[in-house]
Amino acid sequence: MIDLYTFTTPNGRKPAILLEELEMPYTIHSVDITKNEQFAPEFLAISPNNKIPAIVDRDNDLAVFESGAILIYLAEKGGQLLPIETAARIKAIEWLMFQMASVGPMFGQLGHFRNFAPDQLPYAINRYEKEVQRLLGVMESQLAKTPYLAGDYSIADIATYPWVSAATTPYMGLTFDEFPNVQRWVNAIAARPAVQVGMDVLQPTFKSQFGTVAEAKA
Incomplete structure (x- = not known):
């Protein structure tokens, strides 16, 4: 348990x-x-x-x-x-670390400065929005080659989805217009009952x- x-x-x-x-x-x-x-x-x-x-x-x-x-x-x-075979395993861990080190912190900072900072700071909002857009671009390039971040569905996708799915909510106010593969990935994961x-x-x-x-x- x-x-x-x-x-x-x-x-x-x-x-x-x-x-x-x-x-x-x-x-x-x-x-x-x-x-x-x-x-x-x-x-x-x-x-x-x-x-x-x-x-x-x-x-x-x-x-x-x-x-x-x-x-x-x-x-x-x-x-x-989480694959057992070495190459597939490290690929899943790479993309898990991408979420831990980049997606979570940067999306989180954008959400904070948009919604919770005592003063609206255009410099901070612009800085983190540009970085979030860059990270979405990294994902877009990867997802143009593979259905999921590490090839097959894995803990890398599970870690990343909750953050990326928040991007188009009023909390972050972004769109996936420039990231059709990210949108396809979001839709596929959102459809999973679990x-x-x-x-x-x-x-x-x-x-x-x-x-x-x-x-x-x-």
Whole structure:
């Protein structure tokens, strides 16, 4: 059994999607970052960086933090979505690291400066929008050659989709007009039932065969 500590953010949705794809039983524990619950001592014991998501594998009594590490761990535990053969495996890990090092941070900064900065700073917004557009261009070039980022569907796609799917929402205000292969990729992943459930984690409409939401502590 996996205990998933998460919230309704792109990073928080990644492990829920993978757990659904793996059909692996899990219990969801809400860590409401809008209420600073990530700084609670009991969560710090699981996630030393005070960030969601984190998991505890009750089968092995093992806690894992950082979303990329969680995806690798769960894929290996489930024996799916991370190839064993060396060349294919490193390709999936490359694109997973692309998301961790570039897509998440840059999309996140754009969203922050567009929506949450006390003052609208055109320099910051322009800087991060240009970088997000550049990253979409990198994806576009790759997806012109392969159906998914690393060839076959993998944890690289699961990690990247929640961020990229937010690009065309009012939160970021972008379009995929110049990125038809990115749009095709987004549509293909959005159609997957496991992705639909995982993206809905901690929403009132969440309904899963494999995941249950833990009762809130009194």
